[in-house]
Amino acid sequence: MSLSTEVPGGQRSVHSRAVIAGNRLSLSGVTKVFESRGAPIQAIGPIDLSIAAGEFVAILGPSGCGKSTLLRMAAGLLEPSRGTVLLNDQPVTEPLTDIGIMFQNETLVPWRTVRGNIALQLELRGLRVSDHAATIDSLLRAVDLEEASARYPHELSGGMEQRAALCQAMVHQPRLLLLDEPLGKLDAMTRERIRRDLQTRWLRAGPTVLFVTHSIDEAIQLSERVAIISPRPGRIQRVLDIGLPYPRTHSVRDSAEYIAYFREIQDIFLEYGLV
Amino acid sequence: MFDSRPVQRMRVDYLSVASFVAFMGAVLALWEISVIWFGVPGFILPPPSVIIEKGAADLDRLLYFSCVTGLEIVLGYTAAVVLAMPLGLAIAVSKILQRTLYPLLVCIEMVPKIAFAPLFISWLGFGLLPKVIIVFLVCFFPIVLNAILAFRSLSDELSLFVRTTGASARRAFFKVRLPAALPQCFVGFKYAAINATVGAAIAEFIGSDEGLGFYIQIVTGNMRPELAFAGIFFLTMLGLALFGVVSLAERLLIPWHISVRRR
Numbered sequence: 001m002s003l004s005t006e007v008p009g010g011q012r013s014v015h016s017r018a019v020i021a022g023n024r025l026s027l028s029g030v031t032k033v034f035e036s037r038g039a040p041i042q043a044i045g046p047i048d049l050s051i052a053a054g055e056f057v058a059i060l061g062p063s064g065c066g067k068s069t070l071l072r073m074a075a076g077l078l079e080p081s082r083g084t085v086l087l088n089d090q091p092v093t094e095p096l097t098d099i100g101i102m103f104q105n106e107t108l109v110p111w112r113t114v115r116g117n118i119a120l121q122l123e124l125r126g127l128r129v130s131d132h133a134a135t136i137d138s139l140l141r142a143v144d145l146e147e148a149s150a151r152y153p154h155e156l157s158g159g160m161e162q163r164a165a166l167c168q169a170m171v172h173q174p175r176l177l178l179l180d181e182p183l184g185k186l187d188a189m190t191r192e193r194i195r196r197d198l199q200t201r202w203l204r205a206g207p208t209v210l211f212v213t214h215s216i217d218e219a220i221q222l223s224e225r226v227a228i229i230s231p232r233p234g235r236i237q238r239v240l241d242i243g244l245p246y247p248r249t250h251s252v253r254d255s256a257e258y259i260a261y262f263r264e265i266q267d268i269f270l271e272y273g274l275v
Numbered sequence: 276m277f278d279s280r281p282v283q284r285m286r287v288d289y290l291s292v293a294s295f296v297a298f299m300g301a302v303l304a305l306w307e308i309s310v311i312w313f314g315v316p317g318f319i320l321p322p323p324s325v326i327i328e329k330g331a332a333d334l335d336r337l338l339y340f341s342c343v344t345g346l347e348i349v350l351g352y353t354a355a356v357v358l359a360m361p362l363g364l365a366i367a368v369s370k371i372l373q374r375t376l377y378p379l380l381v382c383i384e385m386v387p388k389i390a391f392a393p394l395f396i397s398w399l400g401f402g403l404l405p406k407v408i409i410v411f412l413v414c415f416f417p418i419v420l421n422a423i424l425a426f427r428s429l430s431d432e433l434s435l436f437v438r439t440t441g442a443s444a445r446r447a448f449f450k451v452r453l454p455a456a457l458p459q460c461f462v463g464f465k466y467a468a469i470n471a472t473v474g475a476a477i478a479e480f481i482g483s484d485e486g487l488g489f490y491i492q493i494v495t496g497n498m499r500p501e502l503a504f505a506g507i508f509f510l511t512m513l514g515l516a517l518f519g520v521v522s523l524a525e526r527l528l529i530p531w532h533i534s535v536r537r538r
Contacts, residue, residue, distance in 0.1 A: 077435045097441035107436040111454050111531040124440035124450055152531055 022054035022208030023098065023175045025074060029083030032069050042233035043069050046083055049227055049236060054206040058219035060265065061229030062272075067212040068104060070234070071178050074210060075101055087176075097125075099176040100169035100207075104184070106161045107168065108153045114164045115140070115149040118171050125172060132171060139167040142197040144190070158185045163194065170201070177202075177209045183218065192250060195221060199247055216265045220258060221248050228268055237268055321501035330505030336490065341509045344486040347403060347475045348517060351410025355467060359415050360460070363422025380419060388412040389477050396482035406478040406486070413474035414467035421463025425456035458532045461525045468521045472514035487513070 031045030044066025051057050059067050072078035074085055076092040085092040100121075108117045118136050119129045129136075140146045143163035153161055162185045169177065182198075183191045199222060202209055213219050219226045226240045242261060244252055252258050303323045309315075310322040317325060330337060366372045366380075391412065395405040429452060437447045479488025487510045494502035526535055 072435070075435075075439060077438060095435075095438040095441075097439060099439055101436065101439050103432040103435070105430065105432045107430075107433050109433070109451065109455065111529070120450065121440065124437060124442040124446060126442075126446070154531075154533070154536070 022052075022206055024051065024053045024086075024088050025176060025208060025210065026050040026086040026089075027070075027074065027083065028086070030070070030073055030080045030085060031082040032066065032073060032078065033081040044229075044232075044234035045070075045080070047234070047236055049239070051208055051210060054208055055225065056202055056209045056211065056223045058223035058226045059210065059212045059229060060214065060216065060219040060226050061234060062214060062231050062269070065229045065231050065234035067229060067234065068180050070229075071101075071180050071210065071212055075099060075178050077101075096176065098174055099178055100172065100174040101178045102165055102169040102180055102182045104180050106153075106165040108161055108164055110153050113150050113152055114145055114156070114160075114167075117153070117164055118167045121168050121171050127172065135171055135173070136167070139171060142201075143167060143194055159187060159190060162186060163190075166194070166198075173205060173207070175207050177207050177211075179209065180212045181214070182211070183213075183215075191218075196247075196249065198222065203246060216262055216269075217253070219265070220244070220261050221252060226261075226265065228265060231272055240264065318498045318500060321504065326501045326504045326508075329499070329501045330508070333502060333505065337487075337505060337509050340485060340487045340490045340506070341513060344472075344475050344479065344488065344510065345513050345516075347406040347410055347478070347486065348471045348513060350403075351407045351474065352414050352467065352471045352517065354407070354411045355414035355418055356464065359418035359463075360422055363419045363460075364426050366419075366423045367426030377423065380416065384416045384420060388416070389474065392478050392481045396478075401482050401484055406475055406483070409478040410471050410474040413470040417466040417470065418460075418463040421466070422456070422460055425459030425463075426452065428459060429455050454529075457529050458534060461521070461529065461534075464521050464525075465518065468518045469514070471517060472510060476510055 027047050027049045029046040029048060031047070032043045033040045034043050035041075047070060049057070059070060061067050069078065073080045074092075076085065076095045087096060108114075109120065112120060115136060118139065119132075122129050122132055137146075140149050143166060145160060145163055145167070148156065148160060153164075156164065162182065166179075166182050169179065169182075183194060186194060195218065209223075211219075211223060220242055223242055226242060228237045228240065229235065230237045240261065244255065244257055244261075307322045307324060310320055321329075362376075366377050389409070392405075392409050395408050399405040399408070433451065433455070437451050440447075442450070475486070476488040476491070479486040480492055483489040487506050491503045491506040491510075494500075494506065525532075529535055
């Protein structure tokens with residue numbers, strides 16, 4: 001439960017885990033074209049990406065490359081213009097419900113407290129909030145919001161709102177987590193702690209995670225694979241396997257492999273003149 | 276239905292109240308003195324002391340007519356809320372209604388509803404019903420138009436979030452859509468509350484044998500402006516009472532909203 005929980009075993013692979021609680025997600029030829037003043041604008045794609053059950057994959061790319069659009073299509077919230085999304089080999093035709101999603105703008109409602117907003121996820125699903133009280137407490141503790149649990153969103157800082165939204169996305173222990181820059185508004189120290197906690201929870205519960213970020217560091221520290229997206233129209237430029245052992249702590253940055261991965265990704269962005 | 280924070284205790288700011296009372300006292304005193312000083316005849320502008328004295332003497336009629344006008348306002352306003360809210364919701368969720376009924380409502384909104392008053396009087400006579408209908412009309416449009424806006428303004432992310440939970444339409448409505456819409460609905464409720472008294476008074480001017488509008492018209496005709504002022508005072512009180520009830524409901528239902536917090 002605590003932030004310092006260490007998962008024994010060092011290097012992990014998806015297949016060696018005892019419990020695979022995640023869902024398989026596969027995108028093939030997924031493309032989104034928006035109409036803008038009569039002219040079609042290709043926002044993203046075609047994207048081909050298969051995510052194994054319980055895998056942690058980062059989508060890394062510059063702002064405006066269509067990462068958020070991709071996430072919405074993966075969730076079945078936005079219909080791709082071309083291509084298909086498969087969940088456990090079944091085509092996704094309507095919004096997925098066994099997911100936790102976090103958008104760039106928090107989905108906290110102003111009339112509920114932090115705790116009430118986390119409970120909203122459960123209530124909307126018809127789950128009994130009292131059955132999940134322990135999970136709520138544990139999440140609140142992990143993101144340092146215990147003290148602020150009775151506060152309303154307008155009484156929170158941007159970073160606190162984002163942490164509350166992260167709890168909201170995870171409280172029902174979904175099999176698929178879609179996170180759109182979930183740590184973007186946090187200060188460096190808080191981000192470090194919450195990143196570690198997110199990793200611990202993922203190692204323990206094993207959901208499939210699709211994690212959108214524009215931070216190279218975050219992508220390497222958290223994910224098993226990093227899909228690097230080019231600027232608009234966003235296409236997968238490279239998928240990089242990150243072979244660093246879990247659990248990864250901040251000291252992973254000192255390792256030669258980390259530095260090599262970082263440089264490799266940076267070089268790709270340098271080609272686009274983004275770095 | 277949905278949780279909301281406990282209502283903050285009404286804090287009475289005694290300094291503000293005292294300042295306002297003192298200011299109104301000064302205005303009335305200035306009025307009183309000016310009327311005497313400049314020798315304004317009583318049938319043009321009576322001083323406040325005469326208004327209070329004569330008004331008190333005619334209190335029975337004033338109170339009875341206040342009840343008559345108050346009933347028209349309450350019935351018309353309530354009917355407007357009860358009918359406009361579901362209609363607003365229906366238009367907000369239905370594409371077909373958005374293309375048909377919504378433009379019609381916007382067109383009718385441009386028509387001064389009060390212009391229909393003589394027609395309703397001629398169709399339905401001098402009784403209660405035509406007044407209630409006119410109050411209803413002047414209240415209905417601000418409520419329905421704000422309700423449409425309210426139910427359509429849920430943020431994109433929140434609406435997508437609700438869909439990922441697989442919540443039923445009913446549950447999504449009571450847990451998210453309705454509370455999210457209430458602040459904008461209250462804009463309509465308050466606007467309508469202001470309209471209601473105007474509608475009732477004008478409807479009574481046009482054709483009535485009871486009510487404060489009728490009273491003001493009759494006493495003015497009889498060269499009794501002090502009683503007209505007394506009537507206006509009671510009409511104002513009715514308007515304030517309705518607005519007060521709506522504001523209280525706003526405090527109870529959306530204590531979290533910025534319009535309430537800032538007070």
